[in-house]
Amino acid sequence: MNYRQEKNQMKAVLMTGAGGPEMLQLADIAEPNIVKPTELKVRLKAAGINPIDTKVRSNGLFYPDALPAVLGCDGAGVVDEVGADVLNFKPGDEVWFCNGGLGREPGNYAEFTVLDSRWVAPKPKSLSFVEAAALPLVLITAWGALFDRGGLQDGQTVLVHAGAGGVGHVAIQLAKLKGAEVITTVSSESKADFVLSLGADQAIDYRQCNFAERVNELTGGRGAEVVLDTVGPEVFKDSIEATAHFGSLVTLLDPGALNWSEARMRNLKIGFELMLTPMLRNLDSARDKHVGILNRCAEFIESGNLRGVVGHCLSLDQAAEAHRLIGEGHTQGKIVLEII
Template sequence: MASTMKAMVIRRTGGPDVFEEAELLIPEPKAGQVLVKIAATSVNPIDCKVRSGAVAILPPFPAVLHGDLSGTVVEVGQDVRKFKEGDEVYGLVGWTGGEGGALAEFAVCDEQLLAHAPRSLPLDEAAVLPVVGITAYQGLRRKIRLEKDRMLLVQGGSGGVGHIVVQMGKAFGAQVAAAASSDEKIAVVASAGADWTIRYDQETAAQYVERITGGKGFDVVFDTAGGANLPLSFEAARRGGDIVTIAARAIVDLSLMHSKGLNLHVVFSLLPILYGEGRAQMGQDLEAIARLVDDGLIRPIIYPRTFSLSSIAEAHRFLETESHYGKVLVHVQ
């Protein structure tokens, strides 16, 4: 194997044009780590925020970004028990701690942050699942225990997290409504299995709550937009219901939440990567998600336009237009 690899790095924060190609040494796995030859990665909103400097999460420069990956184990470090050379895996690389990111031909990964890739998906497509799958699973299984026949509303149902929440909600036996902003995106949430669809730009919360729940409200609202959208989720929930959000960085009036006795749950799936606690649970969640995929209960929806490692700037620029649906895939090999 060669000693160097191609990578896309940033040496400062800024717009998508800060990405540049670099030749880096292929890292060596330490104890508990494996070296993965990366097949693909995907773009998540957090990747764009890190690149732009909008959040205070940044590995040392020159920084290799992105956490999602799929690929093949080519070398194992000491004390690795879960994987062997040749295993196809998917999961996360702990890029925030200087372990390197997924925008490279190879990465060393903590074995706890990986699982065997779903057998029923092409290996490159598995790369779109880790962040969104873990976020959905933590929200519906770890934060709450979504029960059969509960009424679930997914705000932003055609997005990366949203379309997985729709499918996972159905897999867990819920009755699912999903909101989106265009006819194209409504078709996406319908294909994901939503029982009801909502054009949120054409219906008020009061109107769709009456139409779908008879005015009672939803048992669970999974809000992928957050921020200024949270009060709409409070309005859509039944008294005593649960709100799960992945975007709580906002100043929001909680009066309605208080008066309805709602429970607010925040999911920030990168915490184990940032602080090291809970990494084993992430691996367990990835294993559970792979089983759901192989059981035919989840299938990621990938936007038709895909990108290569060299065109990562275009991939970031495209994601920031918010015109996509599902997930944006980046082929590395």
């Protein structure tokens, strides 16, 4: 379906209030325009769905008085126009990026978006727009958690929780590219098969056993030098005993109130990874870092050593259904909206 109706109008999915998926409504709105010389306008071909989208929809935007708003941090598309100071992109270039969708800058559940060109990277040629839109946020998150926060090194063991999920499935691959031994947790036999196909060395079905005990069994009692928690407080707490002494325990979430005595006894380094911080705090210096990660991952993708998995591809007018699917938590890989 072609959503374009008339000049200067576009279709977009608007968040009309905080609440359930029904708060997402397809609407006709004005196309955004370039207002700064460093901006470019992108005709979006696909938008990735991430858990942060559903949290913002449920709990409200990060900025007051921003409703209605277009959600979606991940986007891929074709450059339509460029500002006067944009030298590294031109109309027709295919790009991918993670920007907007939190209530201040427009997100990517739309036909067009305008953003600063310094957040944008050339799309890997071997990827479709749908595949590309699935990856920026999870690649930047996994990279930051494993390498910047966790300090993962060749020959170490890493435990990746929820390895079949969005961040988990790329974290497994990035860790293997680093030369690490990868253990991951899953909730089904099919997910175990999936993560093993991505290169994981061991898959632990956490429904069948105590994952911390199993990690220690697999490592001869040592534990994993790096643990990546993508799930939440209970998993974070239980992961302390799965982390090697002097190791790193990194979480994407708030671990809540804890007794830190065992973590202290183990001399653990505790890390937090929130890749949205540069957007939320206007940290322009982080732009180059994020784009650098995307460019480095593009090299891995083009060489066939890294891939993203799209579990569901839906149309723009199915954004509410996409949010319902991600809320169920049973998908493998990512959910993407294709914008035709």
